[in-house]
Structures are given as C-alpha cells and as structure tokens.
Amino acid sequence: MISLKNKKALVIGIASDRSIATGIAKALDKAGAELILTYQNDKLLSRVEKIAEDLSGQPLILSCDLSSDTEITDLKKKIEDVHEHIDIIIHSVAFAQRAELSGSYLENITREGFKIAHDISSYSFSAIAKEFKEIINPEGSLITLSYLGADKVVKNYNIMGLAKASLEANVRYMAASLGSHNVRVNAISAGPIKTLAASGISGFNEILKIVSDKSPLKRNINVDDVSNTALFLASNLASGITGQTIYVDAGFNIVSV
Ligand code: NAD
Numbered sequence: 001m002i003s004l005k006n007k008k009a010l011v012i013g014i015a016s017d018r019s020i021a022t023g024i025a026k027a028l029d030k031a032g033a034e035l036i037l038t039y040q041n042d043k044l045l046s047r048v049e050k051i052a053e054d055l056s057g058q059p060l061i062l063s064c065d066l067s068s069d070t071e072i073t074d075l076k077k078k079i080e081d082v083h084e085h086i087d088i089i090i091h092s093v094a095f096a097q098r099a100e101l102s103g104s105y106l107e108n109i110t111r112e113g114f115k116i117a118h119d120i121s122s123y124s125f126s127a128i129a130k131e132f133k134e135i136i137n138p139e140g141s142l143i144t145l146s147y148l149g150a151d152k153v154v155k156n157y158n159i160m161g162l163a164k165a166s167l168e169a170n171v172r173y174m175a176a177s178l179g180s181h182n183v184r185v186n187a188i189s190a191g192p193i194k195t196l197a198a199s200g201i202s203g204f205n206e207i208l209k210i211v212s213d214k215s216p217l218k219r220n221i222n223v224d225d226v227s228n229t230a231l232f233l234a235s236n237l238a239s240g241i242t243g244q245t246i247y248v249d250a251g252f253n254i255v256s257v
C-alpha cells in the first residue's frame with residue numbers, strides 16, 4: 001500500500017461524483033494525504049461538499065475559477081493561512097466552447113475559441129505551478145490529465161487536440177523548470193470515460209466501442225485505473241519519472257488499423 005501520510009494535496013477539477021478528480025481525491029485520501037479541494041463556481045460547491053463527506057479526512061474546500069489570475073492568487077493566500085507547504089497538485093481541468101467540439105475543425109475554429117481552450121486547458125496548469133512554486137515541498141508531484149487527441153486526430157476533438165498538445169509540452173517545460181527543486185511534473189493521458197466533460201459529445205459511445213474492440217486489453221478504462229496511476233505518480237515510487245505523458249488507455253494508443 002502506498003502511503004501519502006503527512007502529504008498535502010491540492011485537487012482541482014471536481015464537478016461531479018464521476019469526475020476523474022473525484023476518483024483521484026478518494027485515492028489520495030485513502031493513502032492518508034490531507035486534501036484541499038477546489039471548485040469552479042458556486043453551483044458546484046454542494047457537490048464537492050457531498051463528496052468530501054465520504055472522505056476519511058476533512059478537506060479544506062475553496063473556490064477557484066482558473067480563468068482569473070486574482071482567483072489563483074487568492075487561492076494561494078487562503079491555503080497559506082492553513083498550510084505552510086503543499087506536496088501534490090492534481091490539475092484535472094479542460095474547457096473549450098461546445099460549438100468548437102464538433103463538426104469541421106477549420107470551419108468551427110475561431111481566434112477567441114483558440115484562446116479560451118488554451119488558456120483553461122494548458123496555461124492554467126503553469127499558472128498554478130507559478131503561483132505555488134515557492135510553497136511546494138521537495139519530492140513534490142504535479143499531475144495533469146491529457147488525451148490521445150493531443151497526438152492523433154480524433155474526430156470532433158478539434159481545438160482541444162491543440163490545447164492538449166500544448167499541455168503536454170507545458171508538462172515538459174514545467175518539469176525542466178521545477179526539476180532543480182526536486183518537484184516532478186507529469187501528465188496522465190486517459191482513455192475515454194463517461195464524465196460531465198464527455199456528456200453531449202457526439203460520437204462518444206462509438207469511441208468507447210472502438211476502444212473496447214481494438215485496445216490490447218479489449219476494454220475501456222475507468223476512473224480507478226487513472227486514480228491508481230495518479231497515486232503512483234504522486235508517491236515517491238515514481239521518484240525518477242518527470243516530464244512524461246503516461247497513457248492509461250488499455251494500450252489503445254499503440255494500435256494501428
Ligand atoms: P469533468 O467535467 O468532471 O471535469 C472537468 C473539470 O474542469 C470540472 O470540474 C470543471 O469545473 C473544471 N473546469 C473547467 N473550466 C474551469 C475553470 N475555468 N476553472 C476551474 N475549473 C474549471 O470531466 P473529467 O472527464 O473528469 O475531466 C477532467 C480532465 O480529464 C480534463 O482535463 C479532461 O480533458 C481529462 N480527460 C478526460 C477524459 C474523458 O474521457 N472523460 C479522457 C482523457 C482526459
């Protein structure tokens with residue numbers, strides 16, 4: 001059993017009980033970490049509170065919309081009131097305007113849509129690291145979530161593919177920047193999972209079917225598959241791993257035709 005006793009973990013991206021961030025929060029909690037959970041807006045507070053009730057620890061719950069620099073600065077101030085240092089950051093956040101997540105890439109792309117997708121889905125991870133840098137302990141671990149569309153063309157993923165490519169490059173530059181502090185930075189590229197971020201995406205069920213048919217493990221992945229990898233990357237068992245994108249996708253990314 002991996003122990004994260006005395007480790008403090010900031011988990012960003014809980015929107016429902018199905019969120020990948022919810023599964024990761026539960027895994028970190030079970031390993032003994034002390035949690036700080038953030039939510040994007042007031043509509044989500046009651047859900048996060050309900051999820052927190054099922055945890056063994058009592059997490060600090062704070063609001064933070066990552067599109068705002070002041071909200072990121074305020075988040076750090078509020079955390080510093082309670083904790084001198086933190087050890088783990090989970091960034092499980094992505095956003096693109098819905099109209100840009102279907103149909104023709106070139107017909108639907110806009111300058112504003114490009115900016116929003118890259119701002120929330122890539123820049124925000126570095127913005128958080130920049131803000132928290134000085135209070136992250138040595139042996140710290142930063143983890144974000146990516147998707148195959150960063151590397152391969154996935155129908156309808158469109159602008160999010162570019163944003164995830166940026167996020168994965170961001171992971172490498174952040175890893176190089178934080179390496180001298182002995183802080184590691186990695187991405188988990190997860191296979192498709194039915195969460196809020198997947199709801200209403202046209203063709204999502206077909207993607208699930210293709211993965212279960214073609215992946216080496218002949219199945220789809222679940223939030224536990226991702227959470228267990230996050231637990232490993234957060235722990236010192238992964239002490240030599242940084243700057244990587246680790247696929248947790250039942251092997252789907254290695255297969256062709
Ligand atoms: P989700 O909808 O539960 O989580 C997305 C989160 O992003 C939500 O909590 C939402 O509040 C947050 N968010 C969006 N804009 C924000 C902002 N401005 N400020 C703060 N938070 C903001 O869905 P999920 O599937 O758990 O997604 C989490 C991560 O996993 C995303 O990065 C997503 O790209 C990635 N991912 C998902 C899948 C999948 O199939 N579900 C596969 C691979 C990677």
Ligand code: 0WE
Nearest residue numbers: 094095096097098147155156157192197198201
């Ligand atoms: O990263 C994602 C989705 C992220 C996402 C989801 C939404 C839906 C609601 C970003 N922005 C929004 N904006 C909204 O308004 N995934 C990996 C899940 C996903 O989304 C797809 C996929 C997969 C897989 C979209 C098209 C094709 C495949």
